[in-house]
Amino acid sequence: MSTSGAAVSVATRARRRGSKTFGTAERHWLLWPPLIFFALLLVVPLVALFQQALTGQGNTFSEAVHMDVFAKAVERTLILAAVVTVVTVILGACYALAIAVGPVWIKVTLMAGLLISLWTSVMVRTFGWMLMELPTGALFWALDKLQLRSEPLNLYQTTPGMYPAMVAVMLPFAVLPVMAALSSLDGEQVDAATIFGAGPLLVLRAVVLPALRPALVSAGVLVFVMALGFYVTPLLLGGPSNMTLSGVINAQLNNANRADVGAAMSIILIGGTVVIYLIADRLFKVSERWG
Amino acid sequence: MTIALTIQDVHVTLGQSLILKGVSLDANPGEFVTLLGASGSGKSTLLNVIAGLQGVDSGHVLFDGVNVEKRPPRKRNVGVVFQSYALFPHMTVGENVAFPLRAARRGSAERKKVAQEMLDLVDLGSMFDRKPVSLSGGQRQRVALARALAANPGILLLDEPMAALDKQLRERMQVEIKRIQQQVGITTLAVTHDQAEAMTMSDRVAIMHQGRFVQCDRPENLYRRPVDAYVASFLGEANLIEAHGDDGRSPVVTGTAVVRPEDLSLTRADAPAGRWAFEGPVTLLSFQGSRYRLELLNVNGERIVCSLGPHTDVSGIVVGRHVRVACLDPSLVHIIDHRSVGGAVEQIEPVA
Numbered sequence: 223m224s225t226s227g228a229a230v231s232v233a234t235r236a237r238r239r240g241s242k243t244f245g246t247a248e249r250h251w252l253l254w255p256p257l258i259f260f261a262l263l264l265v266v267p268l269v270a271l272f273q274q275a276l277t278g279q280g281n282t283f284s285e286a287v288h289m290d291v292f293a294k295a296v297e298r299t300l301i302l303a304a305v306v307t308v309v310t311v312i313l314g315a316c317y318a319l320a321i322a323v324g325p326v327w328i329k330v331t332l333m334a335g336l337l338i339s340l341w342t343s344v345m346v347r348t349f350g351w352m353l354m355e356l357p358t359g360a361l362f363w364a365l366d367k368l369q370l371r372s373e374p375l376n377l378y379q380t381t382p383g384m385y386p387a388m389v390a391v392m393l394p395f396a397v398l399p400v401m402a403a404l405s406s407l408d409g410e411q412v413d414a415a416t417i418f419g420a421g422p423l424l425v426l427r428a429v430v431l432p433a434l435r436p437a438l439v440s441a442g443v444l445v446f447v448m449a450l451g452f453y454v455t456p457l458l459l460g461g462p463s464n465m466t467l468s469g470v471i472n473a474q475l476n477n478a479n480r481a482d483v484g485a486a487m488s489i490i491l492i493g494g495t496v497v498i499y500l501i502a503d504r505l506f507k508v509s510e511r512w513g
Numbered sequence: 514m515t516i517a518l519t520i521q522d523v524h525v526t527l528g529q530s531l532i533l534k535g536v537s538l539d540a541n542p543g544e545f546v547t548l549l550g551a552s553g554s555g556k557s558t559l560l561n562v563i564a565g566l567q568g569v570d571s572g573h574v575l576f577d578g579v580n581v582e583k584r585p586p587r588k589r590n591v592g593v594v595f596q597s598y599a600l601f602p603h604m605t606v607g608e609n610v611a612f613p614l615r616a617a618r619r620g621s622a623e624r625k626k627v628a629q630e631m632l633d634l635v636d637l638g639s640m641f642d643r644k645p646v647s648l649s650g651g652q653r654q655r656v657a658l659a660r661a662l663a664a665n666p667g668i669l670l671l672d673e674p675m676a677a678l679d680k681q682l683r684e685r686m687q688v689e690i691k692r693i694q695q696q697v698g699i700t701t702l703a704v705t706h707d708q709a710e711a712m713t714m715s716d717r718v719a720i721m722h723q724g725r726f727v728q729c730d731r732p733e734n735l736y737r738r739p740v741d742a743y744v745a746s747f748l749g750e751a752n753l754i755e756a757h758g759d760d761g762r763s764p765v766v767t768g769t770a771v772v773r774p775e776d777l778s779l780t781r782a783d784a785p786a787g788r789w790a791f792e793g794p795v796t797l798l799s800f801q802g803s804r805y806r807l808e809l810l811n812v813n814g815e816r817i818v819c820s821l822g823p824h825t826d827v828s829g830i831v832v833g834r835h836v837r838v839a840c841l842d843p844s845l846v847h848i849i850d851h852r853s854v855g856g857a858v859e860q861i862e863p864v865a
Contacts, residue, residue, distance in 0.1 A: 420612075
């Protein structure tokens, strides 16, 4: 008797609470479209990729890992992603700080630069860098005019050639989180530090940077993960002899005609990215900040 | 280290609007002065001017007779308790309190010692290694106070210090802050819109209205002898009655009489009508614990509010019935002479 009474009261309470917005069933329905979308666009291709990797002759995973090109590409990609992440986050933080505290003309210029680079396709921006880095391109022209260099540049299609372009392409993704964190920074805390005698450096070190730390970490993770799989910019500026992972995968699929090995490499890349993300999450609690 | 503060004819414009229109004040060393006013009266701006966060258009700010308008905030040696406390969330309580010493590049042993002393002063000695997040509102406020006092500042500024606390805690902290202020003996300037808070804590209260000081005096004098109707009705409740002619004894006065509700008491209907007697139908009677509140409509149509002692015999008093109330001691009635009003306030709001 008493149990059924309790069950009834729980049921009524649930109904009452549910009726405020949506019933349980309706709430579940809202979940379906994104779930289907997720399944179709992410899980299905992954399964197909696995299948592809397993249909090959022998163990494609071990074959991929033992390929010299692949090992070199992994090393190159990791170093590229790490360096680009550090440089981009530092530059991005400076950029966002300049927008926050600079005079109006700096604010306007930097915001315009940020938005224009966000609205412009990566392809176009990479072509821009190509034109600059070509042996007798824009950079050479400028250096020549300044009489700093007379022989053509050897930058295009080299590993160092990828770095500045990668940083430029990634910069908005580092600036935006830091800008958001800066706009929610408590102005009274900055005032407090100033009144209690702190100079600009101590204010930055003791108040601003600690408040920005979560944003810097999430910006770093975002840039690093994106850089790991980046395709267009490294391919165009690094050239065929300095391929990053995505370039090597593409070569397997389209040139070497080894779709199975390409698929295995893709899975290793995805798995590695997930592992790195999980480690970062463990260390910095990134997901809590992204909700 | 405590200093005398002098403010001379300070004008401040923010954007298009004139926020401070010539404010002057002298605070003696160790004095507790509160700026009391409604929001937008300019009191917080004045606090920022003293702290150096806000520049002045004209006028002077002097610490112990030395001009400081050009001195940046970090060189003024003021202690501030912010409205939101502005504690640094990633530092421990001890590191927060020691921050002014860290900024002054003192050694870590000294920092620790002073921070511990300050925390003991505000009764939070055991909280040294806690993070601010884990403290209650009242504890955070005391940490903010300890930090404000850590570098031995010349003057302490409190910006709406009680705004974030609930009512009971607020009353406790008012007494607590006053105790600490007296113990340290530091010149203190507080800002508030709460008149009870201002009267409880301060040696003097400056009432601000539209960017000017209307009156600056000891709390008793403000309450008993307000210079105008704004002060009279801002500080406690007041019946403001237009007074004309004379009562046969005192000389002719024309002005506004301030009759405090608690100075009125019930009198018999057949008692001789004095000058400060009011008669009319009761419009409200309510018991408020320590007092009765009685409202009646005077023959002139004025609403008269009385505050009666809790042991008053109110049997038989119902809404609509005629009663008579009177102020039996005419010396308690303060008359604002109209001739002396008008300089300080541009416009006196009519009081119902």
